[in-house]
Amino acid sequence: MQHDSLFWPYSKDGTYTVKTGYNFILKPHGSAPSTSTGQQTTFNWKKLWSIQAIPRVKDMVWRAVKNILPTNKRLAEKGLDVDLICPQCGLEEESVTHAILQCEEAKRVWFASPVTVHIPDSVDLDFADWISNVLTRGENDGIANVFNLMFALWRRRNVWAFQQSKMPIEETLGLAASWYAIKSPTTSVQDLVQSQNNDSQNVIVHFDASLKSGVGTGFGCIVTDRQGHFLGAATSIDSELLDSKIAEASAFRWCLGVLEAIGITHVDIVSDCLELVQAWKRGGIYNTYFHALVKDCIGLYSSFISFNFKHKSRENNAAANMLANVAFDVGEQLWLDELPQFLVNLVSPPADLADVVDFS
Secondary structure, eight states: OOOOOOOTTSTSSSSOHHHHHHHHHHHHTTTTTTTTTTTTTOOOOOHHHHSSOOHHHHHHHHHHHOOOOHHHHHHHHHTTOOOOOOOTSSSOOHHHHHIIIIIHHHHHHHHSSSOOOOOOOOOOOOOHHHHHHHHSSSSEEEEEHHHHHHHHHHHEEEEEEEOOOOOOHHHHHHHHHHHHHHSOSSSHHHHHHTTTOOOOOOEEEEEEEEETTTEEEEEEEEEEETTTOOOOOOOEEEOOOOOOOHHHHHHHHHHHHHHTTTTTEEEEEEESOOOHHHHHHHOOOSEEEEEEHHHHHHHTTTSSSSSEEEEEOGGGGHHHHHHHHHHHHSSEEEEEEOGGGGGGGTTOSSSSSTTTOOOO
8 A cells, every 4th residue: 555645846856945945935926026916026125224123123024025924824825734814803814915904903003003104905905015115205214113013013913823812002002112212223333443543444244143943043243343342243033943054144134234224334244154155246046045135135235335245264253153142042132332241252352353354
């Protein structure tokens, strides 16, 4: 008697891997969002990443535009056996557009908020089209409010779906307001560089990603001047456990967003992922999730006045690796000018961080 066996049709040997899963998710959509008519459009990623919101918020908006937020409809499209119906209203299939804009529960929050945006009731409303219109017509502060409220709505949805608890509207609005309040630091790292009268304006940035089973992916980056003096650091966490190459590309994109948010314009960036640096330098066809992430990073490149990107060994990336691991404990954090205690032994001027990098 022949037994049935599982076969994944999107790999050569029929075996499922995270890599082939990501490629499958992104393949129908390409590297750019599609309009409601099915035509690909050039999305203004530079404008999205320039908005003064914390990186985690902008990352969620990016995922929504890419249609890779894990809504019930998206999970079903990936082959998971889930109920398509929205866990909040229980009335319609849960797409990104429905969850963030058109669910009756989401509409109540939008109505109670101070944010003034038009949300059509059309069944053909496409989220990427809608947010593109917001980016085109809105002012930066207003767009930041929209982004923060969308992130709060997604948080509210997850609490409802996984904890069977209804977050009050007032608490949802309070979350959005708290993220707006910390949208940008009071000190610019570039000001700190200039205040030290360095010969070169370029700061040195190391970044890294760390994977932790059952938790997700941690990101970390550290900024020093060319003499190795600490200027700033940041951490973040993604609840998804990415494969190592995807994690490094995601960390790169996140790091660029952090640098934009704190006013860095002259930068030399170091990665211990050779494949990422090579993909950056050669460009090419963006037909995988990894290359789509690289393309997003290239889209952010124009925001910098001076920019270099080079590969160095993992041994020369210890501080960034430490931050990526610490991210699992501290979540999203930003340090400016004050060195975190857990980095003291890794960043003690004259540090090795800048000395090992030769961009000449």
